[in-house]
Amino acid sequence: MTAPFLSDFLAVGVDADEVPELAALSSARPLLDAFITLFRGTEAEVLMRLLVLREIGREADVPRWSPEALRARFTYLDPVKLETVLKRLRDNALLAIGEDGHYALSDIGRNAVAAIAMLLRFGQEEDAELGFLTAQLAGLQAVGGVTPESLGHLLSKLNDLTWHFEEAIASGSEFRILDARRRLSANGRWLERGTELLNALLADPEVDFDIARIAQRIGLAQSRLARVDAAFQRALNKIEAQRVTLGGSGISSSDVAAWLRQLDAAAIAELAADALALVPELPLLAGGHELLDRAESALGDERLRSGADAPLPPADAAPASLAPESEDLALLQHFTRRLETLPDAQPLHQIVGGGGFALASYRLSLLALLADGEDASPASGPIADFMRLPLDVRFGDTLVPVGEDEIAAINAGDVSPRAPRAPFPA
Numbered sequence: 001m002t003a004p005f006l007s008d009f010l011a012v013g014v015d016a017d018e019v020p021e022l023a024a025l026s027s028a029r030p031l032l033d034a035f036i037t038l039f040r041g042t043e044a045e046v047l048m049r050l051l052v053l054r055e056i057g058r059e060a061d062v063p064r065w066s067p068e069a070l071r072a073r074f075t076y077l078d079p080v081k082l083e084t085v086l087k088r089l090r091d092n093a094l095l096a097i098g099e100d101g102h103y104a105l106s107d108i109g110r111n112a113v114a115a116i117a118m119l120l121r122f123g124q125e126e127d128a129e130l131g132f133l134t135a136q137l138a139g140l141q142a143v144g145g146v147t148p149e150s151l152g153h154l155l156s157k158l159n160d161l162t163w164h165f166e167e168a169i170a171s172g173s174e175f176r177i178l179d180a181r182r183r184l185s186a187n188g189r190w191l192e193r194g195t196e197l198l199n200a201l202l203a204d205p206e207v208d209f210d211i212a213r214i215a216q217r218i219g220l221a222q223s224r225l226a227r228v229d230a231a232f233q234r235a236l237n238k239i240e241a242q243r244v245t246l247g248g249s250g251i252s253s254s255d256v257a258a259w260l261r262q263l264d265a266a267a268i269a270e271l272a273a274d275a276l277a278l279v280p281e282l283p284l285l286a287g288g289h290e291l292l293d294r295a296e297s298a299l300g301d302e303r304l305r306s307g308a309d310a311p312l313p314p315a316d317a318a319p320a321s322l323a324p325e326s327e328d329l330a331l332l333q334h335f336t337r338r339l340e341t342l343p344d345a346q347p348l349h350q351i352v353g354g355g356g357f358a359l360a361s362y363r364l365s366l367l368a369l370l371a372d373g374e375d376a377s378p379a380s381g382p383i384a385d386f387m388r389l390p391l392d393v394r395f396g397d398t399l400v401p402v403g404e405d406e407i408a409a410i411n412a413g414d415v416s417p418r419a420p421r422a423p424f425p426a
Contacts, residue, residue: 037092057113064102151214158221240368345416357406390418
């Protein structure tokens with residue numbers, strides 16, 4: 001099979017010179033040929049070319065390699081295969097060879113190695129695409145080469161993150177919301193760095209109009225992301241209000257769901273083995289006539305009349321009414337009095353601890369309600385008094401080891417008295 005020409009991909013009557021979008025790619029043919037050389041072939045061939053090229057580029061003090069030094073450096077490679085890789089890189093201008101027979105990276109080869117090194121560096125971090133785009137934009141700004149296309153890549157990534165976070169909130173899944181919140185926290189430093197870049201970019205009075213327009217849209221997208229964390233907390237507070245606690249154990253439905261998510265399919269099937277009843281498959285002993293007779297009697301008027309004529313049961317004395325049970329709020333009131341005298345900020349494990357896991361879980365759920373603020377409180381009563389406490393509650397994403405009072409670990413966070421508001425001047 002022959003390789004297709006560029007004209008084979010264009011519509012009939014269209015010439016490549018008539019497509020302006022191809023101009024930038026056509027002008028970068030040497031760089032594109034370098035990447036084609038690196039990534040054409042099988043996976044093993046691509047890995048070997050990248051390995052050899054990166055190792056040659058690592059030597060900064062002595063960037064020239066003799067054939068003997070290369071063979072000594074790559075003793076773990078087959079000598080014939082190594083020569084094949086070196087020839088391929090040399091023939092496609094990724095490696096240069098001097099008159100003395102020593103190898104060195106060409107300018108195109110060094111640029112390719114630097115680009116791959118940056119991609120590998122950010123690829124080691126979780127959700128590093130935003131970091132890579134921001135770092136790329138910072139480099140372009142440093143050399144005065146920011147383009148609308150580079151800004152558009154960053155705007156697209158920010159919009160994609162916004163869509164992902166909104167989908168997590170709309171799902172109502174506690175685990176998806178927590179994962180999305182961790183993802184937002186991991187990207188926090190890149191959002192801050194992007195804001196600094198945009199401020200510096202928009203401060204330039206001679207900035208291009210297209211660049212300024214996209215930069216303003218990026219600023220709006222970052223503002224939406226800055227408000228997402230509050231939306232996460234509201235969604236988690238609603239889930240907390242609907243959480244079910246299993247008896248007096250202190251174990252909630254979220255704890256059970258998190259435990260089940262850690263099991264594999266075989267373990268879950270083993271748990272459900274005794275919980276499902278199998279219906280035995282018995283042979284059908286009735287014929288068509290018997291089934292028809294049974295259907296007629298079931299649907300006939302006689303069955304309806306017999307049901308209508310059934311007398312009501314005799315009257316019975318109604319049981320004596322008992323006083324409705326009142327909810328025991330003694331623990332809530334005691335917790336309220338304790339928090340009213342809180343002198344300064346205290347960590348969560350000191351505030352909720354005491355009395356075992358069940359009581360600690362109850363206090364932690366009360367603090368989650370307190371984080372909602374006064375808008376979610378009733379008009380009066382012990383709960384209203386608790387919700388109006390002038391306290392700030394902050395929850396973190398990491399776990400703090402406790403190891404006492406039936407508590408192994410708890411979310412990082414603290415409870416602190418709210419600073420009094422300054423009076424308005426007369």
